[in-house]
Amino acid sequence: MKPFHILGVLFLCFQLHGNAEQGKAVFAAYCASCHGPEGAGLIGPNLTDAQVLHGSAHEQIRNVIANGIPSKAMPAWSAILSPQQIEDVTLFVESIMGLNLPSPVLTGESSVTPFPQGTLARPLLMRTFMPKLELEDEVFAHHYTSRKTPKYKAKTGIFNIDDFDLPIDGLPGAIAVNFGEKLSYCFDTTECRLLYAWSGGFMDMTNYWGEGSGNRRKKFGYIGELLGPVSYMASGPASLSGEPKFKGYRKVNSIPEFLYSIDGVEFTLRIEPGEAPGDLLCHYTSRNWKGKRSLQFTPEAAEQIQSNKGSFKNGTLTLKAKEAASFTLSIKANS
Secondary structure, eight states: OOHHHHHHHHHHHTOOOOOHHHHHHHIIIIIHHHHOTTSSOSSSOOSSSSOOSSOOSHHHHHHHHHHOBGGGTBOOOTTTSOHHHHHHHHHHHHHHTTOOOOOTTTTTOOOOOSSOOOOSSSOEEEESOBOOTTOOGGGGTTOOOOOOEEEEETTTTEEEEEEEEOOOSSBTTEEEEEBTBTOEEEEETTTTEEEEEEOSOOEEOHHHHOBTTTBSOOTTOOOOEEOSOEEEEOOSSOSSOSOEEEEEEEEETTEEEEEEEETTEEEEEEEEEOSSTTOEEEEEEEESOOSOEEEEOOHHHHTTEEESSSEEETTEEEEOHHHHTEEEEEEOOOO
């Protein structure tokens, strides 16, 4: 028996048992913003009607949820959701297929606005393709180069290997957060670092969502536009070298807190607005930080950053393990 056959047998022996009711809660938390609270479509397609885009079999649905469809702006959720959550939400999607619920977009009842907005008390989190701006290639050390993909024909259910969609020219692993006009920022889940921040507004999603009720969006217009001036932009390699691994996020008093690891050190990061528009307070906690370690910043970034712990000199922040357990970087908006 070949090795991959053995692995296949082992996988079958340890298959997950899903729960559609638990999947409903996962869907509400992560999927409803695109597919609607009942799965009847909003920004994303109606999952309850007769038109099936990427297969109706259990494995096909699970693969789409886990791996995404980059050319259709369907993100891969395997970095956010656990295998059990993916199995649960797969069962929930199967349970609503064929209900043929009316799409709020088609009926003109959609509440989608091309200008979404959060508040200081309840920031808005949006996982979407974000613009790359003028970020240097060094910032994306762990990103892969995207390739064109065969076009999918919904009517035939076949991928056309002679016709291709080009990759979307944006950041696929980004999470955007808005606190109203005072602060917005973009966190990258591949590099596990703050990419940029801005103030004065959030995103113009007209190209992606369309106008009014959300109809007639621009074809392949998946990238939103920032509303307001950029106050901070990452530069150079990551401040701590090592392989980043995103573990997910949670909300603490409505504020997102990102969980990730780099080089064996476990981090949480909570970002809040500072005093002036565009200022940021980046609250870090860490575990497994051994001895003295240094975070290295480019001269441009170091001019904007201050730390409440450790020694910060010539762009190098040195922290002992006790200091690194909880520290805050204050980032002032560039002038």
